Amino acid sequence: MKTEIPEWFDTSLVPSLEAKIDRSKIKIEERRLDWVMRQFMKLLPSSITGVVTKKHSWEDIERIIEDTCSDMKYAPDLIIGIKSGGAFIANYVAKCLEVTEVDYMHIAHYSENSRSVVKSALTSAMRKAIVKQEPQTIIQDKKVLLVDDQSGTGSTLEVGIEYVKSKGASDVKTFCLYSRGPKVDFCKRYGLMVYTPWGKDA
Numbered sequence: 142m143k144t145e146i147p148e149w150f151d152t153s154l155v156p157s158l159e160a161k162i163d164r165s166k167i168k169i170e171e172r173r174l175d176w177v178m179r180q181f182m183k184l185l186p187s188s189i190t191g192v193v194t195k196k197h198s199w200e201d202i203e204r205i206i207e208d209t210c211s212d213m214k215y216a217p218d219l220i221i222g223i224k225s226g227g228a229f230i231a232n233y234v235a236k237c238l239e240v241t242e243v244d245y246m247h248i249a250h251y252s253e254n255s256r257s258v259v260k261s262a263l264t265s266a267m268r269k270a271i272v273k274q275e276p277q278t279i280i281q282d283k284k285v286l287l288v289d290d291q292s293g294t295g296s297t298l299e300v301g302i303e304y305v306k307s308k309g310a311s312d313v314k315t316f317c318l319y320s321r322g323p324k325v326d327f328c329k330r331y332g333l334m335v336y337t338p339w340g341k342d343a
Contacts (some may be wrong), residue, residue, distance in 0.1 A: 147199050149232050151243075154225075161225055162340045185226045191321040196336040203233060205318050209329050210237040215314055217286035221276050223301055225249055226290030227317075229339050234288050234316060246304070247274035248297045270300040281309035291333050295323035 146155065195201075220240050222231025224247040235243045248270050287301045305313045313316050314326040321332050 149236055151232050154228055157225055158229060160259055191332050193319060193332040193334050197334055197339045199336065202230060202318065202338060205234050205330065206230060207237055209327055210234065213327055218242060218283040219244065219278060219280065220286045220288055221246055223287060223289040223297060226339065227288045230290060231288045242278060244276035244278040246272060246276045246301065248300050248301045249273050272298045272300060272304050280305055282311050282313045285310045286314050286316055290318050290319045290337065292320040292325055293333055
C-alpha cells in the first residue's frame with residue numbers, strides 16, 4: 142500500500158499509518174456496523190451527535206493545527222504525541238510552535254485486535270486507559286505538551302497527564318484538533334472526526 146504523506150510527517154510512523162488506513166483485517170460484520178453507524182451520523186447535525194462527518198485532508202489538518210497554535214501562549218520543551226492519531230500530527234504541531242523535541246507514547250483502552258469504530262467506542266467506555274508504550278525522552282523538569290488528534294471522554298489525556306507528572310515534568314498542557322469531552326487546554330473545535338487522512342476514525 143502506497144500512502145501519501147506530507148513532508149513534515151515522521152517517516153518512522155509510516156508503518157503505523159498504513160496499518161491504521163488498512164481496514165481489511167477488520168471483521169466484515171464490524172465493517173458493516175461501522176458503515177451503518179456512519180450513514181446514521183450523516184443524517185443528524187453534528188450539534189446533536191457531536192460527530193464531524195467532513196472528510197479531512199492533510200491540508201485541513203494543517204490548517205486546524207496552524208489555527209490552534211496561532212494564539213497559544215505556551216512554550217513547551219517537549220511535545221509528546223499520543224499514538225496513533227496524536228503521533229501522526231505531533232511533528233506539525235512542533236513545527237508550528239518551533240519545538241525541536243518530539244516523542245510518542247501509546248495509551249489505549251481497547252484491544253488492538255478490534256479496529257471497528259463502534260466496537261472500540263463501546264469497549265473504551267467500559268475499560269480504563271493504560272500506558273502501553275512509554276516515551277523514550279527524559280521528561281524530568283520539562284514543560285510538556287501532550288498532543289492527541291481528538292478527545293471524547295478525556296480519559297486518554299488524563300492518563301497521559303498522570304504519567305508525565307509522575308516522570309517529573311515541571312508542567313503539562315494538552316492539545317487536540319477536536320474535543321467533545323472535558324476541557325483540553327488548546328482546542329478550538331467541538332466534536333469528533335469520523336474521516337481523517339489516517340483512515341476512518343471516531
